[in-house]
Amino acid sequence: MRPLYPQHFHPRHSTLGSGRNPVAWIVGLVLLANLGMPLPITPRLMAEPPVKPASQAWPLKRGPAPAWAGLPGNLAGALPVPREWLEEHGAVFLHVSSRHLLETDGTITVCTTEVVRLLGRKAIAILGDHRSILFDPAFEECTLHQAFAVAADGSRRELEARQCQVRDMITDYAVYDNQKQAILSFPGLQPGDTVVVQWTTRGKNPEYRGEMFGRHSVGMVAYPTLEEVLEVGVPVGKTLHAQATGTPTKHTTQGVDWSVWRSVRLEPLEVEDSQTHYLRDQEPHVNFSTFPTWQSVGTWQLNLKPDVWKAGPGVGPLVDQLVAGESVPERKAARLTHWVKRNIRYLSMGAEHHFTPHSPEDVLKNRHGDCKDTAQLLAAMLLRAGIATEIASLGVLGDGQVDSRVPSPWASHAVVVATINGRAHWIDTTHDLAAWNHLNEMDCDRQCYLVNAQGVCRLLRSPANTAADCQWVCQSKLIIRPDGTASLTRTIEARGEAAVSYRDAFLEEPPARRKKYLEDEMQELAREVVVSQVRVDAANLNDLEAPLRFECLAELKGLFDPPVNAGDMVPLSLTEPLAWDKWLSLKTRFGGPDKPLRLEQPFILESTIEVELTGTLKQTQPPEESRLATPWGTIARRVKADASGQKFVLRFRATRLPGEVAGPDRTRYLEFLEGARETFQALLPLESGKSP
Structure with a gap:
């Protein structure tokens, strides 16, 4: 589903680097120089929108704000800005407010105000083009009330019509949104300037049918917020359910019951990545709705x-x-x-x-x-x-x-x-x-x-996911030569989410891409991994209800540095690469001192590696068996070697359980990962004997 309310598009839920691209600038200048063309004297001017005639009409309606949604009395901020914010951040949102009013006929008016002080050039490049204004022209009218910048000396510069553009929403070609986006490009911004924007959207959403609801995130991504206000107004007697971290203040004005949530001194929200996207669930927010019951x-x-x-x-x-x-x-x-x-x-x-x-x-x-x-x-x-x-x-x-x-x-x-x-x-x-x-x-x-x-x-x-929902069973046969190369025959049976990943890499893909996928997956084994063949049954590949089974043949180079003289000892490190790819090599990122780390997809990995040393190579001391067990999972290594010293079997098992790491457990978890890496990295001394 699409989001219900177009929450602050930027920077609350957008990619921060989507503005001007300095790398593209440098590449462009080099190309111009190579072509013998004169370089632009003032690069900043190139980032401004095309100059329009002075009489250009505003693409947005202009008008005063509703009486119940004026600007804050002090644009410098209702509270003192913490000194560390001024020193550590490129911008501070001094005031953010969102006021939602439901009228008796089902019309919804939303008035939004943003006041941001820009402290550095990087923040100007990101926030100098205001992109938060979104509206659906099919049923909404958008009115721009205020758009100006205040310099450090108190002088005020109003935005001009030519510096406002309205365009369709960007698409990823999978989702086409009917909304329009207004972009306000403030010229001449300098560190210390304060940008003020206030606008209203008003309309009757045909899907809402006289009701109003939403989920409002509190705080801004990457930047601190001095004050944020959410106000929700409904006709007197209309039901309003709401849940939030704080308790709202309430008042009634001109037949409207208002609920007001005010938050102050909000630290920046975490910039989302693949390891921290779950933090959005833990951020402060307000859920509100006028629906009386779930029925x-x-x-x-x-x-x-x-x-x-x-x-x-x-x-x-x-x-x-x-x-x-x-x-x-x-x-x-x-x-x-x-x-x-x-x-x-x-x-x-x-x-x-x-x-x-x-x-x-x-x-x-x-x-x-x-x-x-x-x-x-x-x-x-x-x-x-x-x-x-x-x-x-x-x-x-x-x-x-x-x-x-x-x-x-x-x-x-x-x-x-x-x-x-x-x-x-x-x-x-x-x-x-x-x-x-x-x-x-x-x-x-x-x-x-x-x-x-x-x-x-x-x-x-919905059911919780378990380790059984993602499983690998790996059987590897490794024949190692004295020159540090080896041949590998590897079979894998993948179940659940593990099978989905391989099917995504194999289905309707040529052999070269399948090989490249497996080479990347096994890069922990040696300096160079070359997959020569991937054998997978087409019927099994297309049977989405069955575990996926396949075999690959590969040559490994640089498994170890070959001994120079007979009798020399060299270390051989063997591991199961899947454990590193899915867990052990990932950087552990805690979202903040008070936020738990959520472990990713639980899984079970079982790997058996049969090793045969050829020529004069012998292993002199097999690694010890090891097992670690914690609330977050278990790691185990078992070893079986024969008397010849040229054949042995390593068995690895890893289980990651669903859960979170919080508070004092952080240190224990990091210690567990360190021990897990040692367990999954079997180090064997090899001896090169004399040729018979």
């Missing part, structure tokens, strides 16, 4: 488009054909699920489509749709096959959780729940290379609200 949410969702639960003239015959001759409900569900996953590509587009799915007939005809479209298509197909079905809406990991205390349609994803013989099967139609009822990490352990074809709504949590 009212179910009724609302059903009324958005009541006929989407029916299998029409195109869907019905297709279902009958796909399940013909099959009597087992689980197999019927698997057939229908895989057909949807493999035949409907992901594409989100269309008006009034934040919550309203396209009809199953349209999705089938177009062969594309987003999560709610494909989920609704599959739900209609399952019902046609006689299987009880519900649509589950949730916030994926990193987007925030549905709050059971606040009846609200807010969600960022939709999946299907099929109940067969009393057991709930969870199906993500966008996880197209997984087993039919396999959820990925982003969908697991999430609070959901489920709605069926009658509009009945209930709350249920």
Whole structure:
């Protein structure tokens, strides 16, 4: 699903480096010089928008702010700015406010104010082009109230019409948003300037049907906030449910009940990356909604488009054909699920489509749709096959959780729940290379609200992921030569999420790319890994319900430095590369002193390495067996060597459990990782004897 309210686009939820690119500048200047062209004297001018005539009309409506949403009395900040903020950050948001008003006819007015002091050149490059203004012209009108900069000496410079652009939202070609974005490019900014922008969007969202709801994140990414205010107003007598970290103040003015949350001295939110995206769930926020009950949410969702639960003239015959001759409900569900996953590509587009799915007939005809479209298509197909079905809406990991205390349609994803013989099967139609009822990490352990074809709504949590949901069993045969090279024969059986990764790398890919994927995966084994062959059965590769089994042949170079003289000792280091790729070589990043580290996808890894030394090589001292057990997982190494000294077997096992690392456990966890690296790095002394 798309986000409900267009929250502060920048920098609250955007990529901070999306402004001017200094590297591109340098490359451009070098090219101009090589071509003999004169270089620009003032590079900063090149970053400004094209000059428009002075009489250029404003692309946005201009007007005063509502009486209930004026500017803060002191633009310098209601509180003193901490000295360390001025020294450590490139910008400080002095005031951020968002005021939401629901009128009796369902019209929603949102007035937003941002006041930011720019302290350095880097922040000017990022924030000098204001990009937070978003609106949908299909039902919203946007009015710009204030747009000016105040210099350190107190002089005020108003933004001109030619410095404002309105454009379509950028697309990743999978999601097409109907919103427009206004970009305000403030000229002549210097460190110490304060930028003030205030605007209002007003309209009646046809999907909301007289209600108002949202999830408001508190704080800004990468920059501290001195004061942030959220105000939510509803007509007197209208229900408002809300949950937040703090308690709101309340007042009634001109027939409107207002709830006000004020936060001060907010530290910057963590810049999101692959290891810290989960922190979005832990950040302060406010959930609010005017829906009185969860059942009212179910009724609302059903009324958005009541006929989407029916299998029409195109869907019905297709279902009958796909399940013909099959009597087992689980197999019927698997057939229908895989057909949807493999035949409907992901594409989100269309008006009034934040919550309203396209009809199953349209999705089938177009062969594309987003999560709610494909989920609704599959739900209609399952019902046609006689299987009880519900649509589950949730916030994926990193987007925030549905709050059971606040009846609200807010969600960022939709999946299907099929109940067969009393057991709930969870199906993500966008996880197209997984087993039919396999959820990925982003969908697991999430609070959901489920709605069926009658509009009945209930709350249920999706199943937590376990180590059994991602498994590798590896068998390796390693023949090592005296010159430090080796031949490797390796077979892998992958289950669950582990199989999804390999299928993504192998399906519809040429042999060269498959080899390159495995070479990158095994780079911990030697200085150079060259995969010569990958053997995988096509039927097994395409059977998404089965574990994936394949074999690869490789040559290793630089496994160790060969001995110079007979009798010399050289170290040989052997390991299971998957453990490093998935866990041990990853940099451990704690989000902050008070934020726990969430462990990534749990898994089980079992690896057996049979080693044969050739020529005069012998191992003189096999490594000791080792085992570490903690609340976060276990690591073990077992060794079996024969009397000849030329053959031995290493067995590695790693299990990562679901969980978090917090407080005093941080040191213990880092010590565990250090011990785990030593356990998974078997160091063997090799001796080169005299040739017979």
